[in-house]
Amino acid sequence: MAMVMDMNEDTVLAMESTAYEPHHAPLPELSGVSSITSQSESAEIPEQQQLRVYLKVRPFSEEELRSNEEQGCVVLEDSENISLHAPKGSASMKSSEKGIGQQVYKFSFTQIFGPQCSQTEFFDGTISSQVHQFLHGQNALVFSYGVTNAGKTYTIQGSPKDPGVLPRALDAVFRHVAGRQYEHADLKPYLSADVQKLDSEQVKVEKSAKAALFSLLKEDPEPTRSSRSRSSNSSVNSLSFSSVSYDQTVDSTDVTADDGHCLYCVWVAFYEIYNEHVYDLLQPGPASRTRRRPALRVCEDSSGSSYIRDLRWVNVQNAEEASKVLRVGNKNRSAAATKMNQSSSRSHSIFTIKLIRLDGADVQGLSDLSLCDLAGSERCNKTKTFGERLKEAANINSSLLILGKCIAALRSQSHRMKSYVPFRESKLTRLFQGMFCGRGRASMIVNINQCASTYDETLHVMKFSAVAKQVLQVMPPRSIESLAPRLVGLDGKPLLRNGVIDDQAVDEYLSEEELLDGDEADMSILPQEELLSLVESLRSKLMAERRKNLIQEIQIRKEMGDAMLQQITEAEELHSRQLEDLKESYEEKMDSTFEMYKEALKEHAYQCALERLEEDYIPIEEYSEEQERAQALEKRVFELEQKCRCSGAQPLTQDSSVQTSPLPSTDTDAERYKMLYKDKCAVENLCVEKQELIVSLERRVRELNETLQEAGESYMEKLAEVQTLQNRLSNQEQKAECLESDASAREQEIGRLREEVQRASVCVGSSRASVCVGSRPRCGLLLNIKESMTPPSTGGLCRTIRKSVRATTLRKKPS
Numbered sequence: 001m002a003m004v005m006d007m008n009e010d011t012v013l014a015m016e017s018t019a020y021e022p023h024h025a026p027l028p029e030l031s032g033v034s035s036i037t038s039q040s041e042s043a044e045i046p047e048q049q050q051l052r053v054y055l056k057v058r059p060f061s062e063e064e065l066r067s068n069e070e071q072g073c074v075v076l077e078d079s080e081n082i083s084l085h086a087p088k089g090s091a092s093m094k095s096s097e098k099g100i101g102q103q104v105y106k107f108s109f110t111q112i113f114g115p116q117c118s119q120t121e122f123f124d125g126t127i128s129s130q131v132h133q134f135l136h137g138q139n140a141l142v143f144s145y146g147v148t149n150a151g152k153t154y155t156i157q158g159s160p161k162d163p164g165v166l167p168r169a170l171d172a173v174f175r176h177v178a179g180r181q182y183e184h185a186d187l188k189p190y191l192s193a194d195v196q197k198l199d200s201e202q203v204k205v206e207k208s209a210k211a212a213l214f215s216l217l218k219e220d221p222e223p224t225r226s227s228r229s230r231s232s233n234s235s236v237n238s239l240s241f242s243s244v245s246y247d248q249t250v251d252s253t254d255v256t257a258d259d260g261h262c263l264y265c266v267w268v269a270f271y272e273i274y275n276e277h278v279y280d281l282l283q284p285g286p287a288s289r290t291r292r293r294p295a296l297r298v299c300e301d302s303s304g305s306s307y308i309r310d311l312r313w314v315n316v317q318n319a320e321e322a323s324k325v326l327r328v329g330n331k332n333r334s335a336a337a338t339k340m341n342q343s344s345s346r347s348h349s350i351f352t353i354k355l356i357r358l359d360g361a362d363v364q365g366l367s368d369l370s371l372c373d374l375a376g377s378e379r380c381n382k383t384k385t386f387g388e389r390l391k392e393a394a395n396i397n398s399s400l401l402i403l404g405k406c407i408a409a410l411r412s413q414s415h416r417m418k419s420y421v422p423f424r425e426s427k428l429t430r431l432f433q434g435m436f437c438g439r440g441r442a443s444m445i446v447n448i449n450q451c452a453s454t455y456d457e458t459l460h461v462m463k464f465s466a467v468a469k470q471v472l473q474v475m476p477p478r479s480i481e482s483l484a485p486r487l488v489g490l491d492g493k494p495l496l497r498n499g500v501i502d503d504q505a506v507d508e509y510l511s512e513e514e515l516l517d518g519d520e521a522d523m524s525i526l527p528q529e530e531l532l533s534l535v536e537s538l539r540s541k542l543m544a545e546r547r548k549n550l551i552q553e554i555q556i557r558k559e560m561g562d563a564m565l566q567q568i569t570e571a572e573e574l575h576s577r578q579l580e581d582l583k584e585s586y587e588e589k590m591d592s593t594f595e596m597y598k599e600a601l602k603e604h605a606y607q608c609a610l611e612r613l614e615e616d617y618i619p620i621e622e623y624s625e626e627q628e629r630a631q632a633l634e635k636r637v638f639e640l641e642q643k644c645r646c647s648g649a650q651p652l653t654q655d656s657s658v659q660t661s662p663l664p665s666t667d668t669d670a671e672r673y674k675m676l677y678k679d680k681c682a683v684e685n686l687c688v689e690k691q692e693l694i695v696s697l698e699r700r701v702r703e704l705n706e707t708l709q710e711a712g713e714s715y716m717e718k719l720a721e722v723q724t725l726q727n728r729l730s731n732q733e734q735k736a737e738c739l740e741s742d743a744s745a746r747e748q749e750i751g752r753l754r755e756e757v758q759r760a761s762v763c764v765g766s767s768r769a770s771v772c773v774g775s776r777p778r779c780g781l782l783l784n785i786k787e788s789m790t791p792p793s794t795g796g797l798c799r800t801i802r803k804s805v806r807a808t809t810l811r812k813k814p815s
């Protein structure tokens, strides 16, 4: 982890986002005993390098030449550039004609090797440098990629006459270690990057197992063609390394002063990934055909590096033994005849060489070199696969797809984009993971053929390799010493180093191994105090580890979420683009269909017109005869009219002309029809007028009804008013009567009073004589009383009342 912290930002970014191993640190450091590097070392800038992608173009076979496969699809421009030209009939050509895609694609590679290139040139120009680095402690992976029948197996294994890169690499290794072989064979690779010390018994077991393995070749000395063996022309079943000749790029002379006194121990393993299961190619197959081969498990060790549990490692002393191992493995490899390739690899086969480097009895380093021959990608309909072959093809394609996804994600990371690398989605990528994450160098060999019939698949492979070429590989700086593997005993526990307990080793062992797999730790080997302190330190480490894991999990989830989101967005974009394309193509189709219908309609109309013309056709003689007759008739009408005018008669009506003239009945009918039509029109007009009249009358009736209703209502109101007025009148009359009777009563009273006054005046007259003085005031008083008692006009008052009542009644009466 300290290593990661000290690295520059690029490296951290690249390594953080790989969702790689739980520790997030370069793998070899974590697994090595002397993994603690100094500050100065870790401060070094990590080395960055683009993934090396080599292209190899296979020559045409005679059969391909006969079947006209040579159509100039592949054009080598120079040693790094190549262009692909879509042949007629290929899907690329069709889509380019529709405006999607291009007809010519250009690609560049680290190096291109043409059809004439020899296997020697190819080895020297490609992986010999990687082999060299492997011999000096660096891990390496070489994988071949291409469509089926493109020459992958040929490139990796070659032919007996012309061996491929694998036998050449083995040969280079043995040339390098020649004379410096560790003879005891008691050190064996363990887990991903450790070394196990074998006891003498174990060494014996290993030796007898190897002898048994080689004895399989004695039973079957000559390679045979069978459904599960490679064909002889492209395999190394009978490979002899004597045929390998080198230009001494990698040989025993390539020995530095440092490793002059080193000893080496070489182990090899050969396995395949078939239908997503890992099978050991060096384990004898099941006795009966009905029984399945046992599949091996891919596991991770404490550093997070993948390894195959129970994989068989064979200690090889020389190139000849290595060749035998290869031949045994090839016998067991899953291969079958397909339509495209007589001996098609149906699995990804991986041959791994492990080189243990010793300084005396001390293990100094362990490096591995894996050469992977991937199964060819293929189109199932083209290869005419079905049944078991179809299942194989599906598995091959799906694991290659995941490899493609990983490469694309690694490319994104190289461009500083956060992206989740789905290493764990297939066995192949799980095993390759370390090599893409700083544990070693990977390089890719792209194999193509030049056949026109497989152009589209080849183009796909080229596009894939273009992506791969953009992947940046980050190698943390480290010395050979820092790569030293941990030396463990048979039980997998770390061993004493130079006779003393290596505290650091134990500490690391416990802190890494114990946390993951408690069963494997035996603490009883340590004193009690140390045990207690170890428990304490373990507890705190466990807590720290848990916290770290939690943070990492959150990070990984976030990255996954982001990646998924990105994928969804990309998928959405892709879909919308596809939709657009579809829309356009449908529109085009619609347009063309529309045009087609238009043309058809035109044609149809033309045909109809022609038919009608034929039906209505009147011979010219008949027509001119008819014309003459019509003219004669017109002339006759004119003459008759003239005659009528001359005789002072009215011009002939049509009816009379019908009666008199010999007009043909058809003309008369037409005239009558015209008349009838006129009548009909007149009647219709009349009807319309009547209708309008009816409508206006109805409207009028409606208005009158409304007015009547209003009048009725106001009449009722007036009636009610009259009633009230009559009531009031009768009341007034009653009052008037009362007043009249009152007035008559008063008149009677006045009369009576007058009589009294007269009587009183008589009395006064008689007394005047006696009393002359003082008569005036009395007369005045009586007169006043009389005046006050006499109403000025009593009858007038009654009349006035009556008059006012009558006036009110009249005013209120309805007009």
Ligand SMILES: Nc1ncnc2c1ncn2[C@@H]1O[C@H](COP(=O)(O)OP(=O)(O)OP(=O)(O)O)[C@@H](O)[C@H]1O
Pocket: 057, 058, 059, 146, 147, 148, 149, 150, 151, 152, 153, 154, 155, 233, 234, 341, 343, 344, 345, 346, 374, 375, 376, 377, 447
């Ligand atoms: N450089 C070459 N020179 C001559 N022949 C070659 C060369 N490369 C390939 N071939 C031949 O082409 C054929 C197909 O090659 P090979 O089996 O290696 O293809 P492949 O890509 O491994 O196919 P698959 O993926 O189906 O296993 C073989 O007969 C092989 O001998």
